[in-house]
Amino acid sequence: MSIRDVLVTGGAGYIGSHLVDALIGRGYRVTVLDNLEPQVHRSGTWPSYANPKATYVRGDVRDRGTFEPLVLASQAVVHFGAAVGVGQSMYQIDRYVDVNTRGTALLLDILVNATHHVEKVIVASSIGVYGEGAYTCEAHGMVAPSIRPEAQLAARDWEQHCPVCHRHVRSVPTPEHKALYRDNIYSMTKYHQEEMVLLIGKTYGIPAVAPRFFNVYGPRQSLSNPYAGVAAIWLSRLLNGRQPVVFEDGGQLRDFVSIHDVVDCLVLMLEKPGADYLPVNIGSGQTVTILDIARLLARLLGSSIEPLVTGTGRKFDIRHNTADITRARETLGFAPRVPLEEGFAELIEWAKTTPDAAVDFFDKALGELQEKGLLVKS
DSSP, rough: OOEEEEEETTTTSSHHHHHHHHHHHHTTTTEEEEEEOOOTTTTSSSSOOOOTEEEEOOOOTHHHHHHHHHHTOEEEEEEOOOOOHOOOOOOOOTHIIIIIHHHHHHHHHHHSSOOOOOEEEEEEGGGGGGOOOEEETTTTTOOOOOOOHHHHHHOOOOOOOTTTTTOOOOOBBBBBBBBOOOHHHHHHHHHHHHHHHHHHHHHTTTTTTEEOOOEEEETTTTOOOOOSSSSHHHHHHHTTTTTOOEESSSSEEOEEEEEEHHHHHHOOOOOTTTTTTEEEEEEOOEEEOOOHHHHHHHHHHHHOOEEEEEOOOTTTTTTTTOOHHHHHHHHHOOOOOOHEEEEEEHHHHHHHHHHTTOOOOOOHHHHHHHTTEEEEOO
């Protein structure tokens, strides 16, 4: 493979911009297509960290006139341009499907119907395609329960039950072959994106990979986007002297992975064929409760603010999901290297030294969820 020219959609964003830096550092010629979504880029201009050695085009992945010439000038496309937010997707349905599903469909339509030189496509997928993570039942082995019913959340019965015997089940790391279950519009569009890209890749012989990101954190994360990752939302709250809001009892298990480990894995996907035509989990392989993360952030900040544990649930939330990264290790040689505490310390240092990085809009987002009836009353 002789890839030198790479197009990164959404390349001004969090994960995309770090990947741009890594690719340029490895001698690639990189073009970035980004619409500078105001929810992420509040200034409406290219971010200060934008790598000056990349070429930047402001435009939309739904605009063929802008998108097609960039695809045809590239040898690889890393498609990260997307609307991101689980809760928001449940009431901005048209926008999420239009940007994510149709934007990806346009990319594939270009690849199928125009003469191109693309040798690799990487499309951002998500932990969200699984719905709930993997579980094991003492009586029935591996099981895949669906979303918890509202009555269960209202009764504060947070843990998942076996779909066969209805006993509580134990969370285990989620492998890529687990049955998928989309429980919100955002995760549905991520499923659309990965399935379409892998299908067209196989059909037309274009190597394609769908990284399924778990909970990514690190510098450049949008701390002012209340629909972004939970760690970023909590850090924004703490930096503004407010309590992080933790739903349920805080015992939800997650896999938080450093942006640096994520980029390492993405470069491996671009440069190695081992994961071609596959979805691949990108996580740290470590399990932690979200309440522990909220407390870790406060401790690293030197803050005495305790999280507010609401004891209430949201209709679309999952209980546990952590990453089995065996496939990434075996097909790509991926090895996470950033310890949790070190990674979050780096995020905090960046946030403290970046002017206006953390404007807290959480209450606005929470109000929207309440207005749309997406919070469960206990």
